[in-house]
Amino acid sequence: MIRVAVVGGGIAGLAAAHHLADRPDVRVTVCEAAARLGGKIRTEDFADVSLDLGPDAFLARRPEAVELCRELGLDGELVPPATSTAYVWRRGRLRRLPAGLVLGVPTRLGSLARSRVLSPWGWSRVALEPLLPGRKLRGDEALGAVVRRRLGNEAHHRLVDPLVGGINAGDTDQLSIEMTAPSLATAARAGCSLVRGAARVARAGSVPGCPTAHRGRPAVGADEPAQGPVFLTLPGGLGCLVEALEFRLVGAGAEVRTGAPVTVLEPTGRRGYRLHLETGVLEADAVVLATPAHDAAPLLAPHAPGSAATLASLGYASVALVALAFPPLPVGARVPPLDGSGFLVARGEGRLMTACSWASSKWSHLDRGDQVVLRVSAGRAGDARVEALDDDALVDRLRLELGESLGITVAPSQVRVARWTRAFPQYAPGHRPRMTATEAELRRRLPGVVLAGAALAGVGLPACIASGRRAAELATAVPEQAPG
Numbered sequence: 194m195i196r197v198a199v200v201g202g203g204i205a206g207l208a209a210a211h212h213l214a215d216r217p218d219v220r221v222t223v224c225e226a227a228a229r230l231g232g233k234i235r236t237e238d239f240a241d242v243s244l245d246l247g248p249d250a251f252l253a254r255r256p257e258a259v260e261l262c263r264e265l266g267l268d269g270e271l272v273p274p275a276t277s278t279a280y281v282w283r284r285g286r287l288r289r290l291p292a293g294l295v296l297g298v299p300t301r302l303g304s305l306a307r308s309r310v311l312s313p314w315g316w317s318r319v320a321l322e323p324l325l326p327g328r329k330l331r332g333d334e335a336l337g338a339v340v341r342r343r344l345g346n347e348a349h350h351r352l353v354d355p356l357v358g359g360i361n362a363g364d365t366d367q368l369s370i371e372m373t374a375p376s377l378a379t380a381a382r383a384g385c386s387l388v389r390g391a392a393r394v395a396r397a398g399s400v401p402g403c404p405t406a407h408r409g410r411p412a413v414g415a416d417e418p419a420q421g422p423v424f425l426t427l428p429g430g431l432g433c434l435v436e437a438l439e440f441r442l443v444g445a446g447a448e449v450r451t452g453a454p455v456t457v458l459e460p461t462g463r464r465g466y467r468l469h470l471e472t473g474v475l476e477a478d479a480v481v482l483a484t485p486a487h488d489a490a491p492l493l494a495p496h497a498p499g500s501a502a503t504l505a506s507l508g509y510a511s512v513a514l515v516a517l518a519f520p521p522l523p524v525g526a527r528v529p530p531l532d533g534s535g536f537l538v539a540r541g542e543g544r545l546m547t548a549c550s551w552a553s554s555k556w557s558h559l560d561r562g563d564q565v566v567l568r569v570s571a572g573r574a575g576d577a578r579v580e581a582l583d584d585d586a587l588v589d590r591l592r593l594e595l596g597e598s599l600g601i602t603v604a605p606s607q608v609r610v611a612r613w614t615r616a617f618p619q620y621a622p623g624h625r626p627r628m629t630a631t632e633a634e635l636r637r638r639l640p641g642v643v644l645a646g647a648a649l650a651g652v653g654l655p656a657c658i659a660s661g662r663r664a665a666e667l668a669t670a671v672p673e674q675a676p677g
């Protein structure tokens with residue numbers, strides 16, 4: 194019997210535990226510091242709907258989250274957004290984003306022209322990109338640098354940075370292309386046009402064997418439909434996924450402890466580990482560490498100082514998500530129809546808000562007809578204003594910006610503030626090799642201790658789930674080796 198301790202009950206840790214729970218030769222214990230499971234996944238009753246105050250959807254083009262839902266019997270409940278229209282707020286105006294963006298990279302030139310998000314020069318720069326010679330990407334680089342080089346400053350600043358920077362609460366001039374836009378990295382590495390690479394992703398969901406013989410062809414013609422929805426969610430909120438995982442784990446005989454922070458991890462001689470909890474100790478043969486990097490670092494520091502230092506040095510951005518419910522808004526000269534999923538705010542606009550999701554327009558299950566529910570995000574790497582404001586000041590400031598962007602001046606009927614401190618890992622170029630070296634040191638010094646989660650794999654839920662499954666496999670593959 195292999196005893197596996199999973200430290201951290203976010204989606205990565207729960208996916209790891211789920212992957213092992215049915216194995217007759219494995220006994221799983223999940224230790225979660227907080228009083229509830231789920232980590233960043235948090236669904237609450239708000240204005241008579243179940244509202245996600247963390248992630249509200251996952252990418253459906255990667256298989257892992259859909260597969261997990263299928264394994265839990267939830268796949269029949271998955272729903273796509275009600276709309277694929279979205280806007281960007283720039284220079285005091287909402288502009289409709291063109292159709293066919295892949296991580297902000299345009300794939301439909303006609304739609305890009307009609308959107309007028311870019312100037313005629315900015316549009317031409319994108320249209321010419323497939324004809325541009327360029328060096329192949331070697332190793333890793335900042336996403337911003339690659340996109341500026343290929344598509345120009347405008348497409349970067351107005352499209353790619355708001356989208357990918359928004360997803361990561363970061364600055365794409367500082368973020369690794371490999372970690373934040375792997376499909377674009379694949380295209381860039383093949384010396385392929387980013388526009389063409391993105392178009393292939395839009396059609397196929399990946400960049401298999403990106404063609405390099407693209408020069409001389411028209412940029413992107415096709416308004417070919419993508420296969421299936423890009424995003425999916427559960428109508429009861431993603432908390433339903435966490436509940437289903439807990440139910441399945443407990444049913445399979447796994448032990449789930451909440452309010453159980455692990456404070457010390459120590460090797461116990463020839464085989465195994467002792468984990469110190471506030472309530473006692475837990476013996477394990479293998480450990481999946483599925484916590485944020487800054488929480489894993491102190492546990493590893495006495496035994497694997499290099500790994501601990503790398504993890505401790507990983508920067509994180511703090512954000513706040515403010516939910517607001519309003520009575521039906523009078524659409525008119527000031528208030529536009531909320532006919533999309535919401536809007537992003539380009540960096541450099543001086544706004545606190547980074548995005549505003551029109552939740553009751555985006556999701557049919559949140560549209561009760563008699564209210565408008567918004568999820569407003571604020572805070573990103575390099576902008577510490579959110580942390581300096583108390584909740585009242587934060588809400589006041591965001592309401593002011595809602596007035597400027599959407600003309601909403603009426604008082605909300607309900608407000609809820611969710612603060613996510615040190616929530617988004619900021620992957621600098623070279624992150625993946627640094628993590629590979631970190632894992633190699635762990636294998637040498639603490640065999641059977643394996644990392645999982647967003648710090649390792651990327652922020653998206655499918656990537657976190659994949660990292661949990663992988664960690665579960667690796668942890669149980671080496672139970673007999675002695676820590677050294």
Ligand SMILES: Cc1cc2nc3c(=O)[nH]c(=O)nc-3n(C[C@H](O)[C@H](O)[C@H](O)COP(=O)(O)OP(=O)(O)OC[C@H]3O[C@@H](n4cnc5c(N)ncnc54)[C@H](O)[C@@H]3O)c2cc1C
Pocket residue numbers: 200201202203204205206224225226227230231232233234246247248249250251252453454455456483484485488489512514613616645646647648651652653654655657
């Ligand atoms: C506001 C917001 C919106 C987001 N939107 C999306 C989205 O729409 N789609 C998407 O795919 N992703 C989204 N993300 C990102 C995604 O939610 C996260 O990347 C992902 O949930 C991280 O999962 P995780 O398991 O790696 O970490 P976490 O969820 O952070 O879980 C780690 C757990 O470890 C626990 N822990 C820490 N230290 C210890 C210890 N010593 N002992 C025991 N337990 C410990 C923590 O309490 C926590 O529960 C969003 C994130 C936020 C904050």
